[in-house]
Amino acid sequence: MSSFETLKQQSRYLRGGIAAGLADPVTGAISEDDGKLIKFHGTYQQDDRDLRDERRRQKLEPAYSFMVRARLAGGVMTPAQWLAFDAIASDYASSGLRITTRQTFQWHGVIKRNLKPTIAAIDAAMASTIAACGDINRNVVCNVNPVESAAHELAYGWAVRLSEHLKPKTRAYHEIWLDGEKLVGEEEHEPLYGPTYLPRKFKIGLAIPPLNDADVLAQDLGLIAIIERGELLGFNVAIGGGMGASHGDPATYPRLADVIGFVRPEQLLALAEAVISVQRDWGDRHERKHARLKYTIDTRGLDVFKAEVENRLGHALEPARAFRFEHNGDRYGWVQGHAGRWHLTLQVEAGRLLDRPGQAWLSGMRELARVHTGDIRLTCNQNLVIANVADADRAAIDAIVGRHGLDGYRRHSAIRQHAIACVALPTCGLAMAESERYLPTFLSKLEASLEGHGLLDAPILLRLSGCPNGCSRPYLGEIALVGRAPGRYDLRLGADFSGQRLNQLYRENVDEAAILAALDPLFARYAAGRGEGEGFGDFLLRDGVIAPPPRRIAATVTA
Numbered sequence: 001m002s003s004f005e006t007l008k009q010q011s012r013y014l015r016g017g018i019a020a021g022l023a024d025p026v027t028g029a030i031s032e033d034d035g036k037l038i039k040f041h042g043t044y045q046q047d048d049r050d051l052r053d054e055r056r057r058q059k060l061e062p063a064y065s066f067m068v069r070a071r072l073a074g075g076v077m078t079p080a081q082w083l084a085f086d087a088i089a090s091d092y093a094s095s096g097l098r099i100t101t102r103q104t105f106q107w108h109g110v111i112k113r114n115l116k117p118t119i120a121a122i123d124a125a126m127a128s129t130i131a132a133c134g135d136i137n138r139n140v141v142c143n144v145n146p147v148e149s150a151a152h153e154l155a156y157g158w159a160v161r162l163s164e165h166l167k168p169k170t171r172a173y174h175e176i177w178l179d180g181e182k183l184v185g186e187e188e189h190e191p192l193y194g195p196t197y198l199p200r201k202f203k204i205g206l207a208i209p210p211l212n213d214a215d216v217l218a219q220d221l222g223l224i225a226i227i228e229r230g231e232l233l234g235f236n237v238a239i240g241g242g243m244g245a246s247h248g249d250p251a252t253y254p255r256l257a258d259v260i261g262f263v264r265p266e267q268l269l270a271l272a273e274a275v276i277s278v279q280r281d282w283g284d285r286h287e288r289k290h291a292r293l294k295y296t297i298d299t300r301g302l303d304v305f306k307a308e309v310e311n312r313l314g315h316a317l318e319p320a321r322a323f324r325f326e327h328n329g330d331r332y333g334w335v336q337g338h339a340g341r342w343h344l345t346l347q348v349e350a351g352r353l354l355d356r357p358g359q360a361w362l363s364g365m366r367e368l369a370r371v372h373t374g375d376i377r378l379t380c381n382q383n384l385v386i387a388n389v390a391d392a393d394r395a396a397i398d399a400i401v402g403r404h405g406l407d408g409y410r411r412h413s414a415i416r417q418h419a420i421a422c423v424a425l426p427t428c429g430l431a432m433a434e435s436e437r438y439l440p441t442f443l444s445k446l447e448a449s450l451e452g453h454g455l456l457d458a459p460i461l462l463r464l465s466g467c468p469n470g471c472s473r474p475y476l477g478e479i480a481l482v483g484r485a486p487g488r489y490d491l492r493l494g495a496d497f498s499g500q501r502l503n504q505l506y507r508e509n510v511d512e513a514a515i516l517a518a519l520d521p522l523f524a525r526y527a528a529g530r531g532e533g534e535g536f537g538d539f540l541l542r543d544g545v546i547a548p549p550p551r552r553i554a555a556t557v558t559a
Ligand code: SRM
Pocket: 044, 046, 067, 069, 099, 100, 101, 102, 103, 104, 105, 106, 132, 138, 139, 203, 215, 218, 241, 242, 243, 244, 245, 292, 351, 421, 422, 423, 424, 427, 428, 429, 430, 469, 470, 471, 472, 473
């Protein structure tokens, strides 16, 4: 077993030395081992990379702080919770609230002595950070579907049930963060995970066709809701999705999940347990780079894996039902859902909520949350939805949104509306290049090029990642930049706009000038030759710029 496995095994169900490390006033950090265990509690130790060299010169320890991530199944919260999360950002974090690509909040820059109060405040807001990171099932994501809002309620209910059902059972979280009673002499037990938890992180996502905003085929376990005449019949089951890869290591790769069958709603929790338990037992515990479910499946064979899932379930999966995805973006502006309620989707650039000149996200949303009586939802595209608004309240919401400059979705070019970027520098320890901070500059340059070809209204899906781990799911971008080194990226092209086809490497390790020079003639060809409603990625494939994908488009069933 790898040393990480031994660490988990000896951690006394995720306690390790975390409590003692937090109490040590001499350093802003905790030990390396505890830094690994603390992820299971929903927080990462980081240091400000902008300050690294200067602090080294001054012989100071790095500027340590913690990133805290909430577990917020389906990304839904009440306005009161919003206000509590906003207060945590003001009291303890350095850069506002950050909506992640998995529909939750992160707070960056929390210093060690504030970590416990931060997590306690999240708990007081009836939320948690438990298992938001770590080798375990993470935040369950779910389609935000304001139009089919009755269907959303059904799917959201299952996302919450899955999330609760698959939470770890250890009391360590309560002991360390919430001053819960210490277990003395009692045996702890993790019935699903066991003492070493999973070999690697595990992610579940739920989509409701025709929308695939949850990028369901990028999940370890993707669930595609099959709804007929308002009734949830069940879910198609897709397994083995994942984005992470390493440059220059062909043994690692992004992979789309394969659809292996269908389960009825009452079978869903058992199905999830079966998939997780096979991965728990079969996943690679020697080599972490090879430990995700996608590699277990490719090593053992999809049919063998499926047979073992069915064996543990005690029955065969039913054949997958037909479905069709239209796109994996968000719909902006107001839409009316069931029961006459209205939903407003707002675009948040790279998910960062801060007060900036002309765009005061924190103040604006604070004012809005004080009067809003519905709920607020985060999307997997780093945006947010003011949901369940009565007709009579729309004007007041619009006024607040307009007054604080939160209506960028009305003004922005189509490519800006659909762009997402991972956090990267300065907090991400794995970043090789800028991403979130580079997005606005890069977009402006792309917009200039697109404008020259009359394409400012073309909805092109752009995704930026600071390294090949793929936190913005860049391998599903029609255009994607994947960081190589400061100022250098791989340019990838040709995914569809529905999360069902991976893109391909087009230029390797190039700078901005080379990226723009490569894209401009492609925009010209697209402007001249695109068919009615044809996406940029689909056009590149038809035009021969991108070769037909080597791997079959996951075993999807198209209506
Ligand atoms: Fe991620 C690691 C940020 C979604 C694949 N991810 C990290 C860390 C924690 C860096 C680290 O390990 O030290 C990043 C923290 C940066 C920071 O300062 O905040 C980080 N990942 C993020 C977020 C915040 C990106 C964002 O801009 O929104 C997303 C938080 C999601 C959440 O709320 O849970 C985020 N990460 C993803 C996704 C997208 C998804 O899940 O839909 C992926 C690709 C899907 C997948 O898992 O395959 C993703 N993150 C990774 C990987 C590669 C995993 C792999 O299998 O190789 C790593 C590195 C690792 O685990 O070793 C990573």
